[in-house]
Amino acid sequence: MGQTYRPCLIDIKKGAFERVVPNPALLTSHDAGWQKFVLEHHYQPPYEMPTSNFQQHLVMAFLKDVSAEFKIGDRLRKINACRGHLSLVPANNDFWQIVREDTEFVLLAIEARQLLGDLQEIFPEGKIELIPTFAQSDPFICATALALKQELETNPDGCSLYVESLLNALSVHLLYKYGKQKPQTKEYKRGLSRQKLKAVIDYIQAHLEKNIRLGDLANAAQISSSYYFCRLFKQATGITPYQCVIRQRIELGKQLLKQPDLPIVEIALSCGFSSQSSFTTAFRKHMGVTPRYFRQGS
The missing domain is CATH 1.10.10.60 (Homeodomain-like)
Structure with missing residues (x-):
C-alpha cells in the first residue's frame, strides 16, 4: 500500500507560518492582543512553499512586484503580482506555491468564525465562503494592511480602537467583495437616537484614559453588532467612533x-x-x- 499524502497543517495564530517560508517575519502582532487577525510583515528570498493547509483565511498584500506559481486544490496558475495587489487563500484549502524572486508582503490571517463575528446579522446562515483570489488589485485592502502595520510598529503592546475600526472595515470589505454569499443588510436612515448617542459620549468621557474598545461603545448604545453601531454612529454624527474618541481626548x-x-x-x-x-x-x-x-x- 502507498503512503497517504498529508499537507502541512498550519496554524498562523501559533506562529507556524515560519515553517513554510525561509525567514521569520520582520514584524508580527502575536503579542499585541489583536483578537480577529494576525498580522505579519515578511521579506523573503525566492522559495518553494510545501503544500500546506492553513487553518485561517490568508490575505497577502504585496509591497513589491513578484512572479510566482501556485496551486490551490487541483488548479495550477502563474501570476505576476504588483505592489498593491493581493492574494486570498481561503482556510482549509491545500495550497502550494513557488516564488522566483525576492518578495515583500503583509500577511493577514483571519479566523473564519472571527471574520463572521458580529456580522452575523448580515449573514444569517452563519456560513461564509471566500473566493480564492490571486494578483488582484485592491487599494483598500493594501492601504489598510499598511495602516495596520504602521500602527503595530508604533504601538506594539495593545489593540487600540483605531486597530479595531480598521479590522472591522477590513472584515466587511472582504465579505462583500470576496464572499460567495450575498449579505443581507438593513437600512437605517436616522442613526443613533439622542439618548443612545448621549450614552456613548458619556461612556467615552468617563473612560478617556483607558483602552476603549469598539464593543464597549456598542454595548453603551445597547447595540449587539459593532458593524451596525459604527454605521449608526456615523449617520448621527458625521464621524466615526474612533474620530470621536480622538477629538474628546x-x-x-x-x-x-x-x-x-x-x-x-x-x-x-x-x-x-x-x-x-x-x-x-x-x-x-x-x-x-x-x-x-x-x-x-x-
Whole structure:
C-alpha cells in the first residue's frame, strides 16, 4: 500500500507560518492582543512553499512586484503580482506555491468564525465562503494592511480602537467583495437616537484614559453588532467612533495643558494615548501645533 499524502497543517495564530517560508517575519502582532487577525510583515528570498493547509483565511498584500506559481486544490496558475495587489487563500484549502524572486508582503490571517463575528446579522446562515483570489488589485485592502502595520510598529503592546475600526472595515470589505454569499443588510436612515448617542459620549468621557474598545461603545448604545453601531454612529454624527474618541481626548488634553506644572507625558497618558509621541502626533494633526507650543500660547 502507498503512503497517504498529508499537507502541512498550519496554524498562523501559533506562529507556524515560519515553517513554510525561509525567514521569520520582520514584524508580527502575536503579542499585541489583536483578537480577529494576525498580522505579519515578511521579506523573503525566492522559495518553494510545501503544500500546506492553513487553518485561517490568508490575505497577502504585496509591497513589491513578484512572479510566482501556485496551486490551490487541483488548479495550477502563474501570476505576476504588483505592489498593491493581493492574494486570498481561503482556510482549509491545500495550497502550494513557488516564488522566483525576492518578495515583500503583509500577511493577514483571519479566523473564519472571527471574520463572521458580529456580522452575523448580515449573514444569517452563519456560513461564509471566500473566493480564492490571486494578483488582484485592491487599494483598500493594501492601504489598510499598511495602516495596520504602521500602527503595530508604533504601538506594539495593545489593540487600540483605531486597530479595531480598521479590522472591522477590513472584515466587511472582504465579505462583500470576496464572499460567495450575498449579505443581507438593513437600512437605517436616522442613526443613533439622542439618548443612545448621549450614552456613548458619556461612556467615552468617563473612560478617556483607558483602552476603549469598539464593543464597549456598542454595548453603551445597547447595540449587539459593532458593524451596525459604527454605521449608526456615523449617520448621527458625521464621524466615526474612533474620530470621536480622538477629538474628546484632544479636548481633554487642551484643558490639562493649561496646568503649567503637569508634565506633557502625564497628560498624554491621562488622555488615553500610549505615549507622549502619539499624543503629540494626534494633537498636531487636529490643532496645527504641538502640545508644547499650545501650552506656551495659552
